[in-house]
Amino acid sequence: MARLKGKIAFVTAAGGAIAGATARLFGKEGAVVVCVDIAEENVNKTVEDINAAGGIAIPVVCDVTDGAAVEAAIAKTVETFGKLNVVFNAAAFADPLLPLHELDIDLWRKTFDVNITGMFIVTKYAIPRMLDAGGGSFINVSSIYGARAARNRPAYCSSKGAVRMLSKSVAVDYAEYNIRANSILPGPIETPRLLIANKNMDDVIERHRPHLPAARLGQPEEIAKTAVFLASDESSFMSGNDCFVDGAYNAI
Amino acid sequence: MGRLDGKVAFVTASGGAIAGATARLFGKEGAAVCCVDIVEENVKQTASDINAAGGNAMALKCDVTDDDAVKTAVKKTVTEFGKLNVCFNAAAYSEKRHRLAEMPLDMWKNVIDVNLTGMFIVARHVIPEMQTTGGGSIINVSSIYGVVGAKERPAYCAAKGGVRMLSKSIAVDYAADNIRANSIMPGPIETPRLLARNPSIEAVIERHGTRLHQKRLGKPEEIAQTALFLASDDASFTSGADMVVDAAYTAF
Amino acid sequence: MGLLDGKVSLVTAAGGGIAGAIARRFAAEGAKVCCVDINENTVNQTVTDIEKEGGTAIAKICNVASETEAKTCVNETASIFGKLEVVVNAAAASEPLHTVADMPIEVWQEVLDVNITGMFLIAKHAIPHMQVAGGGQFINISSTFGHIAWPQRPAYMATKGAVRQLTKSIALDFASDNIRANSILPGAIETNRLLARTPTMEKVRERMVPLHPIGRLGQPEDIANAAAFLASDQSSFMTGTDVFVDGGFTAI
Numbered sequence: 197m198a199r200l201k202g203k204i205a206f207v208t209a210a211g212g213a214i215a216g217a218t219a220r221l222f223g224k225e226g227a228v229v230v231c232v233d234i235a236e237e238n239v240n241k242t243v244e245d246i247n248a249a250g251g252i253a254i255p256v257v258c259d260v261t262d263g264a265a266v267e268a269a270i271a272k273t274v275e276t277f278g279k280l281n282v283v284f285n286a287a288a289f290a291d292p293l294l295p296l297h298e299l300d301i302d303l304w305r306k307t308f309d310v311n312i313t314g315m316f317i318v319t320k321y322a323i324p325r326m327l328d329a330g331g332g333s334f335i336n337v338s339s340i341y342g343a344r345a346a347r348n349r350p351a352y353c354s355s356k357g358a359v360r361m362l363s364k365s366v367a368v369d370y371a372e373y374n375i376r377a378n379s380i381l382p383g384p385i386e387t388p389r390l391l392i393a394n395k396n397m398d399d400v401i402e403r404h405r406p407h408l409p410a411a412r413l414g415q416p417e418e419i420a421k422t423a424v425f426l427a428s429d430e431s432s433f434m435s436g437n438d439c440f441v442d443g444a445y446n447a448i
Numbered sequence: 449m450g451r452l453d454g455k456v457a458f459v460t461a462s463g464g465a466i467a468g469a470t471a472r473l474f475g476k477e478g479a480a481v482c483c484v485d486i487v488e489e490n491v492k493q494t495a496s497d498i499n500a501a502g503g504n505a506m507a508l509k510c511d512v513t514d515d516d517a518v519k520t521a522v523k524k525t526v527t528e529f530g531k532l533n534v535c536f537n538a539a540a541y542s543e544k545r546h547r548l549a550e551m552p553l554d555m556w557k558n559v560i561d562v563n564l565t566g567m568f569i570v571a572r573h574v575i576p577e578m579q580t581t582g583g584g585s586i587i588n589v590s591s592i593y594g595v596v597g598a599k600e601r602p603a604y605c606a607a608k609g610g611v612r613m614l615s616k617s618i619a620v621d622y623a624a625d626n627i628r629a630n631s632i633m634p635g636p637i638e639t640p641r642l643l644a645r646n647p648s649i650e651a652v653i654e655r656h657g658t659r660l661h662q663k664r665l666g667k668p669e670e671i672a673q674t675a676l677f678l679a680s681d682d683a684s685f686t687s688g689a690d691m692v693v694d695a696a697y698t699a700f
Numbered sequence: 701m702g703l704l705d706g707k708v709s710l711v712t713a714a715g716g717g718i719a720g721a722i723a724r725r726f727a728a729e730g731a732k733v734c735c736v737d738i739n740e741n742t743v744n745q746t747v748t749d750i751e752k753e754g755g756t757a758i759a760k761i762c763n764v765a766s767e768t769e770a771k772t773c774v775n776e777t778a779s780i781f782g783k784l785e786v787v788v789n790a791a792a793a794s795e796p797l798h799t800v801a802d803m804p805i806e807v808w809q810e811v812l813d814v815n816i817t818g819m820f821l822i823a824k825h826a827i828p829h830m831q832v833a834g835g836g837q838f839i840n841i842s843s844t845f846g847h848i849a850w851p852q853r854p855a856y857m858a859t860k861g862a863v864r865q866l867t868k869s870i871a872l873d874f875a876s877d878n879i880r881a882n883s884i885l886p887g888a889i890e891t892n893r894l895l896a897r898t899p900t901m902e903k904v905r906e907r908m909v910p911l912h913p914i915g916r917l918g919q920p921e922d923i924a925n926a927a928a929f930l931a932s933d934q935s936s937f938m939t940g941t942d943v944f945v946d947g948g949f950t951a952i
Contacts, residue, residue: 345951364699371661371696383685406911409623414685421682430677433635433670435661436699440689444623447616447688447849515805547873548820548866549827553767556820560812564858568800568808575801594861597868597940606816609846609865610858614800616849617857621799688849 198226199428205282206230206273208260208318211238213387214337215286217416218423223251225424227282230273232256234287260287260314263321270321280325282427285315286337288352293393296350307351312358319366323375331374335426336363337419338379340442356381360438367436376435378426383442386413407445414443450478451680457481457534458525458574460512460566463490465639466589467538469668470675471495475503477676479534482525483507486539504529512539512566522573532577533584534679537567540589540607542641545600556603563607564614571618575627583626587678588615589671590631592698595690608633612690619688628687630678635694638665659697666693702730703932709786710734710777712764712822715742717891718841719790720749721920722927727755729928731786734777736760738791764791764818774825784829786931789819790841792859794893797852808855815859816866823870827879835878839930840867841923842883844946860885864942871940880939882930887946889918914947 205222209215211233223229223246231246231253233239239255246253254276258269273280289310292303315336326332341349342356359379366377384390384404386397390413394400401411422441425431440446452474462471463485475481475498483498485491488509498505506528510521525532541562543555567588578584593601594608611631618629636642636656638649642665646652653660674693677683692698709726713719714735720742723733727750735750735757737743743759750757758780762773778784793814795807819840830836845853846860863883870881888894888908890901898904908917926945929935944950 345948347952364696367696368661368700372663374662376695409620410626410687411624418685421684422677422686425677425682430673431670431693432673433666433695434674434691434693436694436696437692439686439691441683441686442689443685444616444619444688444849447619548870549824551820551824553817553821553824556817560817560862564862565805565808565812568803568854568858569805571800572803575799579801594865597865597872599872602820602866602869602873605869606820606862606866610816610862613846613849613857613861614854617854618800620849621851621854 199424199430200282201226203227203281203427204230204273204277204279205284205427206232206270206280206322207284207286208232209286209288210242211235212286213389213416214382214385214419215284216242218284218286218420219253220245220249221417221420221424222427223253224249228277229253230256232258232269234259260318261309263317266317267321270325274325279329280322281329281332283318283322283332284335284423285318287314288337290389290392291349291352293348295348299350304351308355311355312362315359315362323370326375327373333427334363334366334375334377335423336377336379338381338438340381340383340440340445342379342381343438343446364436371435376431378434378437378439380419380422380426381438381440381442381446382414382419383445384408384413385419386415404445407448408443409448410443412443414441450476451676451682452534453478455479455534455679456525456529456532457536457679458484458522458532459536459538460484460570461538461540462494463487464538465641465668466634466637466671467536468494470536470538470672471505472498473669473672473676474534474679475505476501480529481505482521482529484510484521486511512570513561515569518569519573522577526577531581532574533581535570535574535584535586536675536679537570537587538589539566542604543601547600548602551602559603560607563604564610567611567614575622578627579625585679585683586615586618586627586629587675588629588631590633590690592633592635592692592694594631594633595692596698616688623687628683630686630689630691632671632674633690633692633694634666634671635697636660636665637671638667659700661700662695666695702728703928703934704786705730707731707785707931708777708781708783709788709931710736710774710784710826711788711790712736713790713792714746715739716790717893717920718886718889718923719788720746721924722788722790723757724750725921725924725928726931727757728753732781733757734760734781736762736773738763764822765813767821770818770821771825774822774829778829783833784826785833785836787822787826787836788839788841788927789822791818792841794896795855797897798854799852800854803854811855811859815856816862819863819866827874830879831877837931838867838870838879838881839927840881840883842885842942844885844887844944844950847885848950868940875939882938882940883942884923884926884930885942885944885946886923887912887918887949889920889923891920912947912949913952916947918945918947
């Protein structure tokens with residue numbers, strides 16, 4: 197089964213848990229995957245995994261907030277593989293837990309730089325390539341915190357709200373060119389990043405309990421499966437959608 | 449290998465365009481499908497299409513507003529196929545265009561009965577079967593008019609808004625039973641029913657104007673693909689969600 | 701001078717906590733109020749309260765789910781006060797806790813009849829009076845449970861989702877008649893109804909206050925404030941909206 201056969205995908209934060217799982221599943225479903233991350237070691241590991249499983253992937257070390265670097269990375273993608281069809285935008289900054297009045301302006305700016313300006317930059321340079329390819333699909337990772345507030349994360353919440361509207365804006369402006377853009381809003385997903393602010397995963401479940409009726413966290417692979425659907429032609433009439441993958445978190 | 453191998457699906461309104469396409473896709477992906485409709489001739493056609501394509505389907509005539517009839521249909525499905533773990537609820541009826549003050553009460557009640565109470569009745573009988581089999585996925589067809597208003601369709605709008613919340617209610621109450629429930633909100637889809645209300649496809653596209661960014665209607669198969677994703681284990685962390693399939697219609 | 705000087709209003713469920721506060725506030729703002737309820741004692745109390753403060757009010761006993769009663773009630777209000785411009789639809793049934801699978805159809809039907817069909821009927825007969833008056837305002841009481849789910853309230857939630865969409869439908873279809881329609885979605889409000897399932901308000905607060913970031917439950921007057929604003933010309937560009945008055949309940 198190769199639901200993404202013939203497609204070239206550009207995946208940011210591919211050294212991380214969610215985008216890493218997505219890159220691996222994209223590879224397994226037949227896409228050629230350009231794995232992008234700021235951390236070389238992590239992204240190399242993802243690429244090795246994909247290639248070892250019989251897929252095709254290359255690593256690109258790149259800071260998504262660096263316009264020239266992103267432009268070069270996308271140019272390299274098209275030079276190497278001939279085109280670009282799918283972008284999975286997942287780079288996000290690990291913001292500190294602080295109430296707004298105690299948050300440094302620099303940390304606020306850093307969060308917005310990575311979470312939303314980085315997405316703008318990647319999108320800006322990817323769109324002309326998608327226009328060349330006759331269409332494409334952007335999958336932008338927002339968060340349930342783009343719909344509901346998390347305590348002491350003003351920059352994260354507001355940047356994730358911005359992601360939803362950036363997706364809708366791209367969806368509307370490029371629909372006639374067959375370019376689609378959707379957001380995924382993951383609930384709490386079992387990733388190493390969750391352990392920065394929590395002792396263990398049981399703690400996380402306990403903290404979110406009223407919002408997790410199935411009393412479990414999501415797995416990175418569950419986001420990856422949603423991303424495959426949105427990347428594939430199976431979702432050809434879906435654009436501008438907020439795709440909640442949250443175990444009913446936002447339903448309560 | 450099919451994405452629904454080993455699953456048994458109950459599909460209402462499957463003599464119609466959207467649910468018919470969904471039933472056929474479910475069949476193709478390995479599910480045994482019980483095709484349900486109030487119009488026997490249409491639903492037999494869908495079932496025979498599935499069987500002709502090498503799938504496994506049966507047809508049942510059933511009015512979803514008739515509690516006893518639904519109960520019997522669900523029992524027959526389980527007797528025939530051994531279990532039931534996917535339910536696609538699509539039976540719907542739309543009033544003739546009326547502004548609220550001119551709409552007769554009977555017409556209102558009819559729409560609420562079929563579109564909302566029908567879904568409640570189907571859900572109440574499939575849930576115990578899903579509990580027995582260890583879980584399931586309920587997919588309720590709402591509409592973009594469950595999110596935004598439509599002109600001169602007060603009952604349809606109210607019913608589809610009701611469907612959206614009914615899905616969330618099921619998602620929350622049965623998460624512990626591993627039952628997921630989601631809504632699909634289709635935009636304007638090219639179906640015979642739509643054409644019956646309008647002089648031509650072009651007229652529909654014209655009427656929707658700038659919101660139909662691709663200047664085309666959706667196809668029943670595009671809803672079917674979304675339903676397939678929600679029915680499959682790919683959507684294992686997706687519950688209580690609103691899947692808007694409208695090519696950015698409501699994003700604008 | 702009051703916000704609603706010279707306006708004629710009809711408030712359903714005006715014997716209850718929330719709508720009672722709305723009726724009193726409307727009268728204090730200068731509106732004439734027809735207080736409607738199915739329960740004679742409670743609605744007479746509201747009228748007495750209003751008259752004691754120098755306001756103008758009458759009581760009508762009416763089951764809003766009955767077409768003849770709804771029609772008579774609306775027409776008599778207009779004939780007594782000379783016109784009708786503002787309608788607050790607050791009547792709602794409070795069903796015992798059930799999940800979809802164990803809720804009797806009769807219970808489901810009763811909730812639908814009162815919560816959504818009753819609203820349809822009052823609106824249907826009020827609109828012609830608003831058209832004659834040159835415009836009007838509907839304030840329809842939905843609930844945070846018309847937006848997010850809660851355990852074991854499928855019928856309540858389905859109808860409250862339906863209310864939001866019925867409101868948008870009215871807003872759209874009667875905008876050209878200068879009729880506006882908005883929904884209010886209250887969080888947990890301290891009324892006797894909350895005591896139906898919990899023995900004391902202290903117990904309710906213990907459970908519900910932590911879910912409201914504002915640190916308290918709502919008072920009926922909080923909803924009355926929003927309703928007065930929506931009924932007045934202060935909100936003249938607001939129509940078809942969902943106004944959350946929930947102390948941040950749905951923001952987290």
